[in-house]
Amino acid sequence: MARIYLASSWRNPHQPWMVDLLRQDGHQVYDFRNPPHSTGFSWSDIGLDAKACTAEEYRHALLTHPRAAQGFNADFAAMRWADTCLLVLPCGRSAHLELGWMAGAGKRTVILTQDGEEPELMALLADKICISPDEVRQEMRR
Known part of the structure; x- marks a missing residue:
C-alpha cells in the first residue's frame, strides 16, 4: 500500500472524503487538516490576515513565528515520509509547490482534476493525471 501525501486546499470540499476513501483502501494518508x-x-x-497583510508582514511571520515553523515542519516531514503525492484540484500555490518538490525528489505524483478546472501545461510533470476518484484508486493499487 502507498504512503500518500494528499496536497490540496482547505477550501477544497473533496479533500476530507478523498483522505477517507484512500484510507479505506488500506493506504496511509497524511491529512494536513488533521496532522498527527x-x-x-x-x-x-x-495573527496574520492573509488577504490584507503586507509582503513584509508575511515574510516576518513566516520566518519568525514558531507556529509557522511547526506547521511547515509537520507538512515537510510528511512529504519526505510519503512515496506518493496526490494533488487534488482545486488547490492553491502551496499544494503545487508540494507536488513540484515531490516530483523533483523522484516520488510518484498524481493529479486529480475534474471538469471546469483550468488546464495547466506543467501538469505533465506528474506521473499520472486522473479525472475521477476511481482512476486515482486504480493508480494507487500499482
Missing part, C-alpha cells in the same frame, strides 16, 4: 501530533496550520494561528 499537531493541528492544521492557518495564517490566523500566527
Whole structure:
C-alpha cells in the first residue's frame, strides 16, 4: 500500500472524503487538516490576515513565528515520509509547490482534476493525471 501525501486546499470540499476513501483502501494518508501530533496550520494561528497583510508582514511571520515553523515542519516531514503525492484540484500555490518538490525528489505524483478546472501545461510533470476518484484508486493499487 502507498504512503500518500494528499496536497490540496482547505477550501477544497473533496479533500476530507478523498483522505477517507484512500484510507479505506488500506493506504496511509497524511491529512494536513488533521496532522498527527499537531493541528492544521492557518495564517490566523500566527495573527496574520492573509488577504490584507503586507509582503513584509508575511515574510516576518513566516520566518519568525514558531507556529509557522511547526506547521511547515509537520507538512515537510510528511512529504519526505510519503512515496506518493496526490494533488487534488482545486488547490492553491502551496499544494503545487508540494507536488513540484515531490516530483523533483523522484516520488510518484498524481493529479486529480475534474471538469471546469483550468488546464495547466506543467501538469505533465506528474506521473499520472486522473479525472475521477476511481482512476486515482486504480493508480494507487500499482
